[in-house]
Amino acid sequence: MRAMVYRGPYRIRVEEKEHPKIEHPNDAIVKVTMAAVCGSDLHLYHGMMPDTRVGHTFGHEFIGVVDQVGPSVQNLQVGDRVMVPFNIYCGTCFFCARGLFANCHNVNPNATAVGGIYGYSHTSGGYDGGQAEYVRVPFADVGPSRIPEWLDDEDAVLLTDAAATGYFGAQLGDISEGDVVVVFGAGPIGLIAARSAWLMGAGRVIVIDHLENRLEKARTFAYAETYNFVEYDDIVVHLKKITDHLGADVAIDAVGAEADGNLLQHVTAAKLKLQGGSPVALNWAIDGVRKGGTVSVMGAYGPIFSAVKFGDAMNKGLTLRMNQAHVKRQWPRLLEHIRNGHLKPSEIVTHRVPLEHINEAYHMFSAKLDGCIKPLIIPDAA
Template sequence: MKAVVFHGVGDIRLDDVREPKIKEPTDAIVRLTASAICGTDLHFVRGTMSGMKPGTILGHEGVGVVEELGKDVRNLRKGDRVVVASTIACGTCSYCRAGYQSQCDKNPNGKQAGTAFFGGPIQTGPFDGLQAEFARVPFAHVGLVKLPDGVSDDQAILLSDIFPTGYFGAEIAEITPGDTVAVFGCGPVGLFAIVSAQMLGADRVLAIDAVPSRLDMARALGAEVIDYNEEDPIETIQRLTDGIGVDRAIDAVGVDANRPHAGPAKVSREEKKEAERMIEQVAPRTNEDGDNWHPGDAPSQALTWAVEALAKAGTLSIIGVYPPQMKWFPIGIAMSRNLTVNMGNCPHRRFIPKLLDLVASGVVDPTKILTNREPLVSVIDAYKAFDRRMPGWVKVELAPASAPAKKAA
């Protein structure tokens, strides 16, 4: 079969690989009818998150049709259309039963690594991913959710990861009706965090980014947009909130925003020196080669802004991805303002059924955020365009190899 395979930093290829087989009685084989490119995949390709094993199939978002079932998968039939939960969970351990499926103890290396997901690094398995024609899904009775006929692949692929993650971010932000919320980062997860904040009753949502197409989409969703290349985001937030700040802030960026900002937002000489000092101190101890610092070792601008934007006693939600070696956080400001900080990897399986019901009933249409649909054979070019944040490339769906490319509706 065809699959997107990681060979090294900056080196991914569309390879011919062996089709997966059932290994455990709780496995299923799924023929993928849709997958997607996520910002997390870009971290592995760029090398901003280390530990990827060459030969691993990438991708953790998938929709497909059940082709084969292990004997202990008793809630599905061959031919069922399903969405695949991005994180791997057994459904029986204490964490899964408590709704923390992203901390499953029985997933690959779960007790050591916590979250395991398809197409991830060595510490989470590794387990081959979903940017392929077929995939083996462990614990299929939990990880596969049957789709109703009225939900399309285009809708369902957004329920595999990014819609649940955005909703999780809004939920742990502790949003209550009437709140003013700042969402840092208007990529796919940030856009769904905007939608979810509104679903939970936020009165105002301020969206901070610098990519025009992302800001346009955030504005179309009803957010008040702030382009940090044109104005200082903290000064603007303070002005728009009459000097109070926002009630809740969501960091939907993560390691992508890890360097001192050089645009209109003010970064003092002392802050730049502090960033350089952190890099010098942390990088030699955390890098695998011991010589060059990883971007994850530097302070995150988005995280700093999120803390600075909050009103006293506000809540910070962190759903942007950070590597394990990230050790920098503006703890002083957070403590002095009595901020609450909630963070983590989304337990996708907890939220998929609820969000699927909302999509099936027409309450929300997630495809507003889907911008491109490319055949698997065009995946390398799609990765390049997505990585460069080309205009209009917000969320990319990968269709079967025979499918034609099209602009999403």
């Protein structure tokens, strides 16, 4: 099959790769019909995540058609159109039984915190991802779900991570009716989080970023009030000024680990922008939320070498809530919102790129060229 293959930082290519096989009776093989490039993939692309191995295939957002099933698979049949959550989980362990699918105890021998993730570094289990023509899906009776006939493919593929994670970020904020919610980062997840905040009762939604095309999307898609932080000496001071000098009720860090910049900037946290190898966005969230408020963190953080203002969070009496999204848990409510016309995730998609040109998609997304906010990858495109 044809698949995206990692050859080192900033070096990816499409190569012939061995077709995945059924390795366990509960596996399925899915023929990928659509995938996406996530901001988290850029951490791998730039070589900033540990144990990202040459030869690995990225991609944790994908949908497809079931091509083969193992002998014990009962819930899927060949030909089913399915969406696959980025979490790989067993469904039966202590954590899965409590709906903490992202923390499954049985699928990742390399860590005790996170479960398995498709197409990420080997710290997440080393499973090949969906930026390919075919992908092996373990625990096929647990993770994948049939795509409703009424749901568009582009909406479905965003439900596998970006939409579910953004919604989860708003959910972690424990938003009460009328709350002021500030979202740091207007990438795909931040945009969905901002839009979702309204669905949860927010009275005011503010989005902060430094890219004008993203801020414009925050205004048109998420109906948010927007501020470009490079225009202010101190964005936290400005945030206090526009919230009666109290701060927001809820702050959502939708930035996470740094997706660009050089190694020195990552280690020293010297690049004071919305990039989280330095925890600048997280510290802004801690400083910008009112005393007794809530900070939601669902960005992907790796090793951090500079200080988080934990003492300030403690002294302000903040509630900090965070995790990887438990994707499938969000689907019933998200499908309801989409079907009722309250949310259409695919409105954030800006580019559709054939698999053969995926290196161009990564470059464009990484360098923020051509107004790129969310690129999709089409394996069968000419």
